[in-house]
Amino acid sequence: PSAEGLHIGHTYTYGGADTNGRFQRMRGNTVFEPMGFDAFGIHSENYALKQNINPMQLTARTTKRYRYEQLGRIGAMYDWEHSVDTSQPNYYKWTQWIFVQLFKAGLAIRKEAAVNWCPSCLTVLANEQVIDGHCERCGTLVVQRELTQWFFSITKYADRLLDGLQKLDWPDESKTRQANWIGRSEGAELVFAVEGSDERIPVFTTRPDTVFGATYVVLAPEHKIVPRLTTAARRAEVDAYIESARAATEIERTDAGREKTGEFTGAYAINPATGARVPIWVADYVLVQYGTGAIMAVPGHDERDYAFARKFDLPIVEVITSEVGIADAAYTGPGALKNSGQFDGLSSDEAKTAVTAWLAERGTGEPRVTYKLRDWLISRQRYWGPPIPIIHCPEHGSVPVPEEDLPVLLPEVADFHPTGTGKSPLASVESFVKTTCPVCGGPAERETDVSDTFLDSAWYFLRYPCTEWDDRPFDKERIAEWLPVDMYFGGKEHVVMHHLYARFITMVLHDLGHLPFEEPFKKLRLHGFVTKDGAKMSKSRGNVVNPDDYIKRVGSDAFRAYLLFMGPFDQDNDFSDQNLVGVTRFLDRVWRLVTDPAPTPGTGVELRPMHRYIKRVTDELGRYQFHTAIAALMEYSNWISTHNEAFNAEQRREAIRTLTLLLAPITPFLAEELWERQGGGYSVHQQDWPTFDPAQIVDETVTLVVQINGKLRDRIEAPVGLDEAAARALAGASTKVAPFLDGKTPKKVIYVPGRLLNIVL
RNA sequence: GCCGAAGUGGUGGAAUGGCAGACACGACGGUCUCAAACACCGUUGAGGGAGACCUCAUGGGGGUUCGACUCCCCCCUUCGGCACCA
Numbered sequence: 001p002s003a004e005g006l007h008i009g010h011t012y013t014y015g016g017a018d019t020n021g022r023f024q025r026m027r028g029n030t031v032f033e034p035m036g037f038d039a040f041g042i043h044s045e046n047y048a049l050k051q052n053i054n055p056m057q058l059t060a061r062t063t064k065r066y067r068y069e070q071l072g073r074i075g076a077m078y079d080w081e082h083s084v085d086t087s088q089p090n091y092y093k094w095t096q097w098i099f100v101q102l103f104k105a106g107l108a109i110r111k112e113a114a115v116n117w118c119p120s121c122l123t124v125l126a127n128e129q130v131i132d133g134h135c136e137r138c139g140t141l142v143v144q145r146e147l148t149q150w151f152f153s154i155t156k157y158a159d160r161l162l163d164g165l166q167k168l169d170w171p172d173e174s175k176t177r178q179a180n181w182i183g184r185s186e187g188a189e190l191v192f193a194v195e196g197s198d199e200r201i202p203v204f205t206t207r208p209d210t211v212f213g214a215t216y217v218v219l220a221p222e223h224k225i226v227p228r229l230t231t232a233a234r235r236a237e238v239d240a241y242i243e244s245a246r247a248a249t250e251i252e253r254t255d256a257g258r259e260k261t262g263e264f265t266g267a268y269a270i271n272p273a274t275g276a277r278v279p280i281w282v283a284d285y286v287l288v289q290y291g292t293g294a295i296m297a298v299p300g301h302d303e304r305d306y307a308f309a310r311k312f313d314l315p316i317v318e319v320i321t322s323e324v325g326i327a328d329a330a331y332t333g334p335g336a337l338k339n340s341g342q343f344d345g346l347s348s349d350e351a352k353t354a355v356t357a358w359l360a361e362r363g364t365g366e367p368r369v370t371y372k373l374r375d376w377l378i379s380r381q382r383y384w385g386p387p388i389p390i391i392h393c394p395e396h397g398s399v400p401v402p403e404e405d406l407p408v409l410l411p412e413v414a415d416f417h418p419t420g421t422g423k424s425p426l427a428s429v430e431s432f433v434k435t436t437c438p439v440c441g442g443p444a445e446r447e448t449d450v451s452d453t454f455l456d457s458a459w460y461f462l463r464y465p466c467t468e469w470d471d472r473p474f475d476k477e478r479i480a481e482w483l484p485v486d487m488y489f490g491g492k493e494h495v496v497m498h499h500l501y502a503r504f505i506t507m508v509l510h511d512l513g514h515l516p517f518e519e520p521f522k523k524l525r526l527h528g529f530v531t532k533d534g535a536k537m538s539k540s541r542g543n544v545v546n547p548d549d550y551i552k553r554v555g556s557d558a559f560r561a562y563l564l565f566m567g568p569f570d571q572d573n574d575f576s577d578q579n580l581v582g583v584t585r586f587l588d589r590v591w592r593l594v595t596d597p598a599p600t601p602g603t604g605v606e607l608r609p610m611h612r613y614i615k616r617v618t619d620e621l622g623r624y625q626f627h628t629a630i631a632a633l634m635e636y637s638n639w640i641s642t643h644n645e646a647f648n649a650e651q652r653r654e655a656i657r658t659l660t661l662l663l664a665p666i667t668p669f670l671a672e673e674l675w676e677r678q679g680g681g682y683s684v685h686q687q688d689w690p691t692f693d694p695a696q697i698v699d700e701t702v703t704l705v706v707q708i709n710g711k712l713r714d715r716i717e718a719p720v721g722l723d724e725a726a727a728r729a730l731a732g733a734s735t736k737v738a739p740f741l742d743g744k745t746p747k748k749v750i751y752v753p754g755r756l757l758n759i760v761l
Numbered sequence: 762g763c764c765g766a767a768g769u770g771g772u773g774g775a776a777u778g779g780c781a782g783a784c785a786c787g788a789c790g791g792u793c794u795c796a797a798a799c800a801c802c803g804u805u806g807a808g809g810g811a812g813a814c815c816u817c818a819u820g821g822g823g824g825u826u827c828g829a830c831u832c833c834c835c836c837c838u839u840c841g842g843c844a845c846c847a
Contacts, residue, residue, distance in 0.1 A: 132843095173765060173842090180764065180843060187847085205847060218847095256762075256845045285845045295847050303762095304845050372846055492841080534840095565785075567774060571767085572840085579773065582785045588800090628775070631784035638784095705780050710828040712780060736814090750827050756779050760827050 001062035002043035006070045007537055008563065008575060009530045011547040015560040016527060016569050016626055017489040018076035022665035023621045024487075025077075026689040032482060033077055034464040036084035037063045040092065041453025042121055042137045045384035045416070054416055055384045059087055070548065075556050075668040077685070082467045086456035091463065092386035093407035094473035095456055098505065099378075100389055100400045101512055107153045108378070110398060114222055114288055115377055117145045122418035123381040124149055126452060127374045128181075128497045133251035136497075143249055146222070147422065150379040150388060150449065154504050158182050158371045160518075161503055170524040171570070174495045181496040183372025188356040190296060190365040192217050192269040195277060199225060201269055204291030204370050207298065208359070209351035211273040212340035213319035214296035215309070217280045218262065220288035221245040229280060231266030238263045238282060245284040253284050260285055260308040271296075272364035273341070273355070283308060291370050299330065306330035320348055376501065378452050383416040383425045385450030393437035393444040402438050408446070424448045457498055458505040461485050461520060473514075480516055488521040491529070499524070525624055528572040530563070545575055557667035558584045564626035564666065586634050587670060590663065593640060594656055594674045602646040609639055610655055611696035617662045618689070626666070633662060653678075658690045706731045707758040708740045724751040731757055 018033065025031040039059045048055035063085060071078065084091050102108040116125045120140035124147060129136040154161075162182050165175045187206035194201060201217060219226055221242045230238045241263040245253065252258070262283030269280050285304055286295050299309035299316040306329060309316050318326050320335040334348045343351050343358075359365030379388060387408045389401040401408055411432045416425055426432055426448040437444040459473075465482040466474040484506075490499060502520050510518040529536060532543040550559045562583040566573040613636035620629035640655050647655060657678060664671035664684045675684035704718040704727060714736040718727070728749065731737050741759070748760040 176765065177842060183843090183846070185846070203847085207847080254845060258845085260845085283845095285847090287846065290846045297847090302847065304847075307845090370846085372843090496842085565773090573773085576773085576786095579786045582773095585800090586785085592800095627773095628784080631775075634784055703780075707779085707828075710779095710826095715780065748827060750779090752779065756828090758779080758827050 001037055001039055001059055001066055002047045003539075004062075006066060006547060007530075008545045008547045008550075009537065010070075011074055011560060012530050012563040012573075013489060013491070013527050014071070014074060014076055015563055016624070018074070018668075019560075019564065019621070019626060019665045020487065020489075020624065021077060022668060022685060023689070025685065026661070026664065026687060028688070031077075032082075032465060033079060034082050034084075035071060035076070035078040035080070036460060036464070037066070037086065038453065038457050038460070039063060039085050039087035040385050040456050041086075042123070042380070042382060042384070043453065044087075045382060046121070046137060048384070049417065054412075056087075056412065059085075073551055073556050074547075074560060077668075082464050084460055084463050084467060086453075086460065087384070089407045089409060090470060092410075092456070094463065095386045095451065095459070096389040096401070096406050096408060097403060097473055098455070098459060098509070099386075099451060100403060100406070101514075102152060102508060103390070103398075103400050105508070105512060107156065107508060108150060109153060110148060110150050112146060112148045113151070113375075113377075114144050115147050115149055116142045117147075118142055121382070122420040124377055124379065126377045126454070128376075128500065129452075129454075133249065133254075141249055141251065144246070144253075149377055150390075150447075150451075151375040152378050152504070154376045154501075155371060155373055157504055157507055158184065158373050160507055161373075161500065164503065164507075164519055168519060168524070169522060171526055174492075174499065174524060174526060177495045178500055181373060181500065184369060185371070186367075186369050188352075188359075188365050189292065189368040190272055190356075190359060191363075192272060192278075192296065193364075194229060194280070195268040195270060197229075197267075199228065201225065201280070201294050202292045203294045203296045204368060205296060205298075207301065207348075207352070208356045208365065209337060209340075209343075209346075209348045210298040210301045210319050211271065211296065211355060211359070212337070212343070213298045213300045213317045214271050214273075214278065215276075215299060215315045215317055216278045216297045217269045218283045218286045218295050218297050218305075218308070219265075219280065220286040220293040221282050221284055222288040223282070223293045226265065226282055229265050229267040234264060234266035238265055241282060248284070254287075256304075260304070260311050262308065262312065264312075272359055272362070279314070281308075281312075289374055290372070300326045301330050301332055303330045303332065376452075376504070378455060379447075379449035380452055381422060381424045382418055382450055383410075383413065385453065386410065386456070387426060387432075388447040388449050388451050390447040391435055391437060391444045392447060393439065393442065395442060396437055396439045398447075399438050399444075405438075410450075424450060426450070454497060454501050455505075458501040459509075461502070462506075462509075462515070476516075483515075484517050484519060485521045486523060488524045489527055490524060492526050495526075525570060527569055528567075530566075531572055531574045534574055550577070550580075554580065554584050555669070557670045558587050561587070561630060561666050565630045567627055569624050569626055583630075586630075586637065587667065589641065590637050590659065591670070591674070593637065593644070594660070595677060598649075598652060599645045601649040601652065604648040604651055605643045605646045607651055607654070608696045610636070610658060611692040613639070614658065614662065614690050614692040615697055618692075621665065630666060633659075633666070636662070660684060661687055661690050702754045704730065704754075705756040706734065706737050707756065708737065709760055710758060713737050713740060720754060722753070724749070724753075724757075727751055727757045728759075731759065 021031045021033040044059060045055050048058045116130050118125055118135040118140055120138045121135055130142050133142060135142055162179055162184055185206055188208040189202050189204050192201045262281050265280045265282060267280045268277045271278050297305040299305040300318045301320055317339055319339045321338050322331040322335045324331055337343045337346050337351050356365055356367055387410055389408045391399045393399055411429050413425055413429055419425055433445050435444055435446050462474045465478050469475055506520040507518045509515045532545055535541055537544045562580045565583055613632055616632040617629050660671050660674045671684045701717050701719055704716045706714040714734045716730055718730055744761050746759045746761055750758040
């Protein structure tokens, strides 16, 4: 509830999901379709700040409006008995419980790290929540800060999260994006000893085969070892450089096109392969969070190192053979090794293993895998979230709140504004902060940060079927019956946030023995965005379309159906109400067809087409192609109109009954009304989905397409089961085809029975 | 730079190697009406032809195939994602 109300994107998504739910139910599946409110978090809180109303009051108001004035009208079959609101104590009690489980398992840890800070939301953010260098919520440029924060060790699950993708029925797009985000890289960690000291600098590389070409070492400016290495003569320059790097934004620092900067520390390291003395530099093109925060620079075979070496006049050695050489640019491709001692002549691929093994024997290297994925920064210096259930004791350190004391209630505060001091508004609530240590009973203080909203939403699917229990987060039997989720309709924006976090939390709970499965969503389909004039809808653009007006004007069925008719569900669709009239006309025609006095029965018609339409609608709904399902329904209703007077009474009844049933998932209200008027009783949504007779699908005649040299020349109605000779005879007799044949002998004839005859001359 | 999706009439889109443009919108013509709206009927990719019909046409260029919107290669454009990730 982060806005005044829902927009048409919600109507679109929920309409599609509900159409699928109703369709599945009519096909005999037991369907659970829940809806709830992700009410905690920055999104709601920022809205409350803008309205200057305490989020507690505002959330109560908005959720009421969403539920009764909006969601209640779109005709979705939500089970409101099993709704959740993440900001209610009976929900966040269990969010806190999950935090405690992770803490006990050593997966929730407090550590100092370079983290993302949003200067507008005045809180830290997880890496996933920084979009193109900007805050996911407010769009402000994010800055880096060294802070002590709570993290979930999602990186420990990197391989599982990656490997698990293979088994999932998810769109390739989302699997690829998650895989790229996890960013597994295989290589080696090599050790460069520091000259004249016991210090050792481990570096990560994916190219251990090029170690003989490593002519200098570069440390990230934040690397802990830098102050210890820097010589007195270089200290002023290096300190100034570190200071300027710290002041720069992530965007500035990670712009690959920018000219390289750096400073020499005055210290030297020893190349473990050559034994050569190589200078140690600091430069911000090396990132402290990735690998070891240090690299061996191989300017001959890495573009960044090449640019750096050229600028600062550092030696460049060629160790991989290539046709192009390294006179003008680094050569980054494969080749044979040169200038590499006993490895000369070996291919770079073979050398990767061989060189690593050789260095490993000497204790200066080992194979290593690293990831782009970073640990999930979970704490927020904000008010509107579940307090992190930890107590800080001077004796016992960070102690989890005992489970029987959960929830740690979020206190009501006079001022909920973020402070900007690096502490949550809760820090100023003395009655909240002051407590006793659960271990020793001595005076202690509560953690005052709240947890990330994405933790609230990382487990709600476990709670939905179990809302009647207050003494457990989820019930084992109920869970086993309903989960994992069979079908998840999600937005693309969730792929490397919510979907990733939900998988992680599910895996952890599985490993701790709480869940019988480790993947939460068996089947996932991404829906597109509804745009307006080609742009994402937003208040600032002033292009937000409110569904309420349309629902008032044409009814929720027509509006829902229209949104689905706009285009493929998984693609972005631009909203314009120009075509809305097409769907309302269609539904008006259906209405008249059913409610107008029946015409005098005719002598009867061939009912086979009805079976074909049933099949088409079923198939299209089965693959979530709602727009083509509606097109098929339009054709079907047109077919009924055309034959309305020819039907005998029984046929007409059957045709109309089928139409009503096929419409039920798409226009639930209308179908119910029409069903009642046919004497169907309550409810159309509890009827069986119409079945088609396969025998009726098979055609009695086919349209034989006749081509000459692949060009269409004639279409001939022909009986089914025609053999090639008969087909050729038929084609030869055609006045359109005969002139082309003109006594010539075909070089080749392709006959696809029942479809096509292609004569190649 | 890397990864992904897409490019088809005036418009939204359909067609998963076999009839390109289903279904709609819009436009044009007509019926109904004093008139309008609604509704209904017809036409509607482009070019040629009196006409039956013919030719061209799915971002551009090549290829595979009897046959390509569909598969392969190269290129262009748009949109998303990732990005000094060693």
